[in-house]
Amino acid sequence: MRDEKNHISTYRSLVTVLVILLALTTISVLITGIHLGPVTVAVALLIASVKVAIVITQFMHLKFENLFLKLAVSGVLTLFVLVIVITFIDYFFR
Amino acid sequence: MTVHPTHTEHIDSETGKLGMWIFLFTELFLFGGLFLVYAIFRAKYSPEFHHAAEELNAFIGTINTVFLLVSSMTVAGALTAMQKGDRRMTLLLLTVTIMLAGLFMVNKYFEWSHKFEYGIFPGSPVLKNMPHGELLFFGLYYMMTGLHALHVLVGMVLLSINVVKVKAGTVNSERFLMLENSALYWHLVDLIWIFLFPLLYLIT
Structure with a gap:
């Protein structure tokens, strides 16, 4: 198991x-x-x-976890980076 | 063998761990929001942030970084020990982790009380007379390190509960989800500090 x-x-x-x-x-x-x-x-x-x-x-221990968890973590981190990048684009070009 | 306890255990621990990760995602965005506010104001009030950040003691910050990194290793080691069924080692490493967390808090106490002596604390007259950017820096500094310190305290409580449970045998080499999730939480505390430390203490 x-x-x-x-x-x-x-x-x-x-x-x-x-x-x-x-x-x-x-x-x-x-x-x-x-x-x-x-x-x-x-x-x-x-x-x-x-x-x-x-x-x-x-x-x-993420390296040894299942694919679903790896994708979930990568997805959330990507979302986080996007939030930062988009906010900065908004801030600098408004 | 119709009722197979390890079968339920298998499903529990996988989903239980997933639940913990989802909780950690919400924590990321809790701190992430603060990081974002910090980043924008840093860009807006660059000279003031630069000046205010020089007030922070980089040495204490570095020592605390080392404490948290080592404690992250010891808690991971406690999990390894538990999986191997070595209870004594698990308890030892958990105790070391809690002690390191305690040292972190002691350092934080000295760091903050030193600032209080200079009248730098939220709502103080000294702070109100500072330029707007510096006021924002110290506001964010107290908010971010304060929220982080709160997480350190919660982590200490969680790890202490694990010590009791390992002693009682309710957390053991077959059932260690609680220890695993508490370790994940503790690593998150470390992760947040990894970003807080350079942003507040190093980049002046």
């Missing part, structure tokens, strides 16, 4: 993921320390997005 398909994350993989996340945090802190203007914002948001993707797929 469930247990046959159920994937159990190993401690080792969890530690690896944490190390990657901490490394990304360090990079983010260091890069934003250098003031590059709008580039800083873009880089910080990009790194945050990568971190979020890692947490969702690994810690939240």
Whole structure:
């Protein structure tokens, strides 16, 4: 049943993921320390997005869930990004 | 074997988990709305936001980020331990997670009380005399970190209930949906912070 398909994350993989996340945090802190203007914002948001993707797929186990849940999560995240983009289009071109 | 308990368990946990994810979607839009307001006002009052954000202590923010990232790993580890049937390890990792959450809140307490000392709190005279953009920044700062801190507290309560249930054996290696969903909730708390941290503390 469930247990046959159920994937159990190993401690080792969890530690690896944490190390990657901490490394990304360090990079983010260091890069934003250098003031590059709008580039800083873009880089910080990009790194945050990568971190979020890692947490969702690994810690939240989405990588090993069924297709329906994967599609649901991707769909909702796409909707969220669209809401932001459309609001900004409205704001800048009104 | 006409009544097969694992069969019902199978259906329960799949749908139960889906329900949790749907709840997390609503949480995304709750915080998403605030992020959107922040983004628009940041674009509108760029210099004021820049100035106000420099008031925030990036060091405390970074430490809290580390606490939350580590706690996210320990809660995922607690789930792994439970699935393997290692109760002792599950309890240990859950306790560590709750302690890290507690440390996060202690940090938050110091951070906020430091601001209060300078008279920076919602509705304060100091804040009212600030330029409009800075007022908005601190308003959003308290609203967003406050709502997030509330989620940390709820997460601590949820994880504590799990400790009790694991001890009682009602959450075990066969039935661990509650632990799984609580872990998902805790990861969401981490996810929100991953965006809050650079937006409020780093990008000045």
